[in-house]
Amino acid sequence: MPRIPRTKSKTGLYHVMIRGNEKKNIFRDSEDKDRFLEILYYKRQNGEFTLLAFCLMDNHVHLAIGEGTNDIAKVMKKITVSYVYYFNKKYKRVGHLFQDRFKSQVIESDSYLLSLIRYIHYNPIKSGLVNTVGEYRWSSYNSYITEKSNFPNLIDKQIIFMMLSNDPQKAKQLFIDYMSKETQENFMDLTAEENVIDEKAARLLYMNMLEEKKYKFIDPIPLNILQEVVSQLQAVTGLSIRQIAFITGINKNKVSRILRKHSKLQGD
Structure with missing residues (x-):
């Protein structure tokens, strides 16, 4: 092959x-x-x-x-x-x-x-x-x-x-x-057999969303801003929780909580 x-x-x-x-x-x-x-x-x-x-x-x-x-x-x-x-x-x-x-x-x-x-x-x-x-x-x-x-x-x-x-x-x-910030990023590791998909466009979109809120990628981001930006990113791209965590550097569990809370607010 x-x-x-x-x-x-x-x-x-x-x-x-x-x-x-x-x-x-x-x-x-x-x-x-x-x-x-x-x-x-x-x-x-x-x-x-x-x-x-x-x-x-x-x-x-x-x-x-x-x-x-x-x-x-x-x-x-x-x-x-x-x-x-x-x-x-x-x-x-x-x-x-x-x-x-x-x-x-x-x-x-x-x-x-x-x-x-x-x-x-x-x-x-x-x-x-x-x-x-x-x-x-x-x-x-x-x-x-x-x-x-x-x-x-x-x-x-x-x-x-x-x-x-x-x-x-x-x-x-x-x-x-x-x-010094605790990291939960998932990059290429010992279980990865192939390269991950190219998510450059989604990552650029995330950075642009932050810039619109007057923040940079390395800045501490307030929770309310994260909730808004991450929810928008998921809605626009349809990315999975794992992919969003990979792109943003946010803990997967935190991404999951953000999206669940957003979904609940939308349903109220």
Whole structure:
């Protein structure tokens, strides 16, 4: 059966996930994680890609990555081939390390990118490894908030900071505030076998609705505004609760409560 062609991002930005063959660990110790990040660092120095977020778990990796001098397929091939060579040599093994080809989702809006970065940084919390994002060593979170992180020059954090504010200190604080919000977003995960549908138009509509109410995507939104906007979004698009939660970054249970309350008000 032929493979489905990979969706091309208009922005050149992607959420990429690679995982171990048969769900086995691709990192057995800290040295392995260090080597993977070294490979990312040197490939990035060559201008082959930009890196906006990463999280290394024992059996999979999440990246928010942008194409540079090479397209995403070539970039990921170079990264994975280099790491597999190191891993097989170290552990005196042969054969595949990663499961099939890497998975990817396109990133085509600032709001999606910010939500994705938060989702990536929250992976260790969802797995029960830590209680706060800053506790986990193998993600890019600390690279954003301190120069004393283990990997200070690995990510292109100014791209994200400039989205938030022209003032570097204000941008950093806005980033910290946004990352501190509990996340229930559902992006590509270990159960996803195909890319999710393109919901760019619906996400843009949601952002426009917020702007009409004088709010931005990253702002705390009053409940009455959320109720109005989410209900309108569902009425116009016919999206499911899961899809609305995915687009807006709102907890699925909260979306469900909003829509139930709206339906009740309409019936009264």
